[in-house]
Amino acid sequence: MKKIIVAGAGHAGLVAAALLAENGFDVTVIEKNPRSAMGHDWEDRFDFSLLSEITGKDISGFPEDCWRYRGDCAFISPSKRKKIEIFYDENSRQKVMWRKPLLDMLIDNAEEKGAKILFETQIFSPVCDESRVKGVITAQGEITGDIVIDSAGVFSPVKMNLPDSFGIDKEIKRGDLFYAWRAYFNKVSDETPKTQFEVYLYHECEQGLSWCCTNKNTVDILIGRIDEFGSEKIDEQLAIFRKDHPWTGDKIINGGQFGIIPVRRPLTLMVANGYAAAGDSAFMTTPMNGMGIDLSLNAGRILAETLVKNAKNDYTADVLWKYNRRFHIEYGAAVSKNEGLKNALLSIPSEGVDFLFENDVIQSADLSGAGKNMDFKTLMGKFARGMKKPEYFFAIVNGLIKGGEASSLYAKPPVNFEKAAIEKWSRAIGSKRIEIL
Ligand SMILES: Cc1cc2nc3c(=O)[nH]c(=O)nc-3n(C[C@H](O)[C@H](O)[C@H](O)COP(=O)(O)OP(=O)(O)OC[C@H]3O[C@@H](n4cnc5c(N)ncnc54)[C@H](O)[C@@H]3O)c2cc1C
Structure with missing residues (x-):
């Protein structure tokens, strides 16, 4: 046996x-x-x-x-000037x-x-x-x-x-890991925003993402960055969250720990x-x-x-x-595709991410499902708007192209375990990575 x-x-x-x-x-x-x-x-x-x-x-x-079921979702730009809301129907609601x-x-x-x-x-x-x-x-x-x-x-x-x-x-290179601290706090009033699950991209203009999800009885806060952080950062960020979400109490009901996610x-x-x-x-x-x-x-x-x-x-x-x-x-080819876009977004300054949001170069369909927003007319519209700041627009296009190329390579691995062929294939995939400085 x-x-x-x-x-x-x-x-x-x-x-x-x-x-x-x-x-x-x-x-x-x-x-x-x-x-x-x-x-x-x-x-x-x-x-x-x-x-x-x-x-x-x-x-x-x-x-x-x-x-x-988790509630509807809003993506919020770094400056917090723009909010992209996603309202789910019966069939697309997110289960947690x-x-x-x-x-x-x-x-x-x-x-x-x-x-x-x-x-x-x-x-x-x-x-x-x-x-x-x-x-x-x-x-x-x-x-x-x-x-x-x-x-x-x-x-x-x-x-x-x-x-x-x-x-x-x-x-493990910079940007390959996402450091997160997460806790569910008590609620001190019944208030709930229209979109319950708010995701902050480049939160407070730092490389990463945070969220605040207002539930019936708790507020689930995640603070996430691509670099490690400690208790000072948590206290600072919680104070900012509480200002915008005054219904957040200070008693931790669940969580209150760090987690690390490969990305x-x-x-x-x-x-x-x-x-x-x-x-x-x-x-x-x-x-x-x-x-x-x-x-x-x-x-x-x-x-x-x-x-x-x-x-x-x-x-x-x-x-x-x-x-x-x-x-x-079956899976690697599909998921590897969006490393390019993720690393491209992390490689431009936060004002670049704001520009892309505020000019509808990134739209709700891009955030709710890859590839759903790619018809010719939509792409031309994105192009016309994106070209107002070509350095940011082309950074994103480069991310999409590199991601697509990596994905095509993942879809065609060598048939047999031959070291030289696998090394060559791995090197080709590695060359599609966008480095994050
Ligand atoms: C904050 C956070 C939010 C996330 N949100 C989502 C989400 O919404 N959806 C989703 O799909 N994924 C999410 N993930 C990612 C998800 O948790 C992981 O991708 C998934 O759990 C697969 O991880 P794993 O089981 O391979 O590893 P792990 O969950 O890390 O499990 C590894 C196991 O190995 C054990 N172990 C480690 N070292 C040793 C050792 N030396 N000796 C013996 N045992 C050892 C650990 O104790 C653990 O039990 C999230 C992760 C975090 C941290």
């Missing part, structure tokens, strides 16, 4: 663990946190259908009060779910299907020889297996300590002999909005399907490349 080690009880790892255990594999998930500390203390948005499919529970079988019940569902499902989960067991590094990964070193000793599925998040100690000769990119294109190469990364460890988020839950769930599913189908083989990079390749064709 093949022995599978899942490093970290991340979303992708828990899905893979359940599907593999169900198919008769010996699966052990190794997680540093205790069971009670699993899952952030806040709600997040994703599409619930894959969760339903994986756990076999339709939405009516989810834990009580674990999800709700508390993270703890989501993790509970995934953990329960993995355990019910027969996976073992070792909580409170910290992983320090992989066990490898020059050619393959053979296990992990934990605080409780060495644990070996036929493959390590790396689901230990963005700073995974397994990925970070792989030999460089494996060719997996470990570099770059996914790793081109994410496998080696005996190793596959999935989820944040492979940067599987949508760069523009940091959404990674569905991508992680899907990665876990594709990886498990690949392992089941090739169960008679050793888990060499040749076999695991099938997972790597399929992920990029």
